[in-house]
Amino acid sequence: MIKANSTRPVYFEPFDLYLFGEGKHWDLYKLLGAHPCEQDGLKGYRFAVWAPNARAVHLTGEFNNWNHAELPLYPVGSSGIWAAFLPNIKKSQLYKFSITDQAGNVNYKADPYALFAELRPGVSGITWDLDNYKWNDQNWLNQREKNGIQLNKPISIYEVHAGSWRRPKQGLHPFLSFKELAHSLIPYVKDLGFTHIEFLPLAEHPLDQSWGYQTGHYFAPSSRFGTPEDLKEFIDLCHQNELGVLLDWVPAHFPKDSWGLGRFDGTALYEHLDPKKGEHPDWGTYIFNYGRNEVKNFLLSNALYWLKEFHIDGLRIDAVASMLYLDYSRKENEWIPNKYGGRENLEAIDFIRELNTAIHQEHPGAVTMAEESTDWAGVSRPTYTGGLGFTYKWNMGWMHDSLKYMQLDPIYRSHNHNSLTFSMLYAFSENFLLPLSHDEVVHGKGALLSKMPGDIWQKQANLRLLYAYMWAHPGKKLLFMGSELGQWNEWNSEGELDWVLFDFKSHRGFHTLIKDLNAVLRSEPAMYQHDYDWSGFSWMDFSDHNNSIYSFSRNTNNAKPLLWVFNFTPIVRYNYHVNCPHGGRWQEIFNSDHERYDGSNVTNPNPINAFDYYAGHRIALTLPPLGAVCLVPID
Known part of the structure; x- marks a missing residue:
């Protein structure tokens, strides 16, 4: 038992406090929180927390039977930080801060900078340390x-919810650990040919059903799956297997849990006090005060923490639109205009630009991706040109238009032909990523396969066609787990994927199709070298709305072009003439109707000669029903 009043004041370098006050201490998580150290010849832990409006702050935990007034922390100058050294504290002990506000009320708060936290329903931090894993991915980082x-x-990105990809067959714990995922998920994704795994948020959160988007501990990997070192080992093994790892990150809002960031020291510390700026009406959560340096520093250091300490290769920023607009999902008189009278959140915009600048400067090669659903200009353009500085922007317009078109009965598609051509009017205005994400297969939306029209065969053919169209279209790719199985059921975060579908040839066909599409993507430079300019794309014909047929080529300067043709009707088109980039012989290298995908095997098995047609060239093809074909020149 630790005796009363055994905590001791600690010293902080003035420069650290200055950077914190300026909002520019990138390693703030090393200053605040709980860290092992030695003081006065004694080993223990240093505890520090920012609570500038508190009357008093105490440390409480299992080491003192949760006595809330026994172990005081001491003010660190005028920084608003309270800190103390406590000797003889060991690793893996539970703790919280007991914060007394100006009215004398005592609230138990979790450490915002805890490096590890207990499994729900508990919310305490766990004393841990940072430097306890030996990495073996230096070659990956150097490259x-x-x-x-x-x-x-x-x-091409495989999006994963770690808690429901697979579930253990035995035992009481409902989730696979990071160690178990390393032995199953990594080879699975690598075999499919994806280049990256993207995880839904992995920071600790109390509610399973939030999927991690209601973050509780920003610096603590979820204990559902093991220790922080287990996550590091998983990422290390990904890198050794040439797989990048991306992470969903949520700076747009935070929950109102009494033990969390909300009203942390009795005041609106991390959030705005006025609900017109400080609360999300849709989600019932608080909004960060992006204009406060210390709050901004909390978020910036957290983003950099995942990149530096866990070697994450990039962050996908959730709900960016809600950050950009002060009137997001608000009615008239429910929001406060900016200083110019506009609806733009100037503080959030400055924060986003600083975030992207810091990430790209501190971790060259790491990427940031914006889930941004509006027509905000320059999301993926450099900050020095006035852009927000993201590497990629999710193409929500492409996703909505494509799914809307694919859900139509083919008889009506001819009247909605521009739903698929429209994306090419803006395809190169941003660095777009094409997502078919978790958001499209949950909350009653149904699985992708169940959205498709027609009988079972047509549904399956339609989905294969959608995947082919997605991979052929300019832009990087993201597919949510289970979509490669052709699931009938929408995603259930409380179960696992429908792995039983592997017993059926048609569903194994979806898996093989995705594998082959990734192989075409990675082996054909025309598919990726000019994803973001017109030189990599040429329409061959977008006018055949009567037959719902589209054709285009993917191009590059130093490799062969690819000719893609799509038939969005269930009718076989024999001897269909389509423009092609040049003459000579062409060979079909992909056909979504191939028997290997459980299609009807309407293919073009032999090389086909292009013929002169006015000032260009044409080729005569057999187009499969609800199918896509890809051809390359062989002469």
Whole structure:
């Protein structure tokens, strides 16, 4: 038992406190929180927390039977930080801060900078340390830094919810650990040919059903899956297997849990006091005060923490639109205009730009991705040009238009032909990533396969066609787990994927199709080298709305072009003439109707000669029903 009043004041370097006050201490998580150290010849832990408006702060935990007034922390100058050294504290002990506000009320708060936290329903921090894993991915990191961000490389992302990809067959624990995922998920994703795994948020959270988007502990990997070192080992093994790892990150809002960030020291510390700026009406959560340096520093250091300490290769920023607009999801008189009278959240915009600048400067080659659903200009353009500085922007317009079109009965598609051509009017205005994410297969929306029209065969053919169209279209790719199985059921976060579908040839066909599409993507430079400019794309014909047929080529300067043709009707088109980039012989290298995908095997098995047609060239093809074909020149 630790005796009363055994905590001791600690010293902080003035420069650390200055950087914190300026909002520019990138390693703030090393200053605040709980860290092992030695003081006065004694080993223990240093505890520090920012609570500038508190009357008093005490440390409480299992080491003193949760006595809330026994172990005081001491003010650190005028910084608003309270800190103390406590000897003889060991690793893996539970703790919280007991904060007394100006009215004398005592609230138990979790450490915002805890490096590890207990499994729900508990919310206490766990004393831990940072430097306890030996990495083996230096070659990967060196190449990432050397190459920088390469927009001309193939990228296809497998999006994963770690808690429901697979579930244990035995035992009481409901989740696979990071160690178990390393032995199953990594080879699975690598075999499919994806370049990256993207996890839904992995920071600790109390509610399973929030999927991690209601973050509780920003610096603590979820104990559902093991220790922080287990996550590091998983990422290390990914890198050794040439797989990048991306992470969803949520700076747009935080929950109102009494033990969390909300009203942390009795005041609106991390959030705005006025609900017109400080609360999300849709989600019932608080909004960060992006204009406060210390709050901004909390978020910036957290983003950099995942990149530095866990070697994450990039962050996908959730709900960016809600950050950009003061009137997001608000009615008239429910929001406060900015100083110019506009609806733009100037503080959030400055924060986003500083975030992207810091990430790209501190970790060259790491990427940031914006889930941004509006037409905000310059999301993926450099900050020095007035852009927000993201590497990629999710193309929500492409996703909505494509799914809306695919859900139509083919008889009506001819009247909605521009739903698929429209994306090419803006395809190169941003560095777009094409997502078919978790948001499209949950909350009653149904699985992708169940959205498709027609009988079972047509549904399956339609989905294969959608995947082919997605991979052929300019932009990087993201597919949510289970979509490669052709699931009938929408995603259930409380179960696992429908792995039983592997017993059926048609569903194994979806898996093989995705594998082959990734192989085409990675082996054909025309598919990725010019994803973001017109030189990589040419329409062959977008006018055949009567037959719902589209054709285009993917191009590059130093490799062969690819000709893609799509038939969005269930009718076989024999001897269909389509423009092609040049003459000579062409060979079909992909057909979504192939028997290997459980299609009807309407293919073009032999090389086909293109013929002169006015000032260009044409080729006569057999187009499969609800199918896509890809051809390359062989002469």
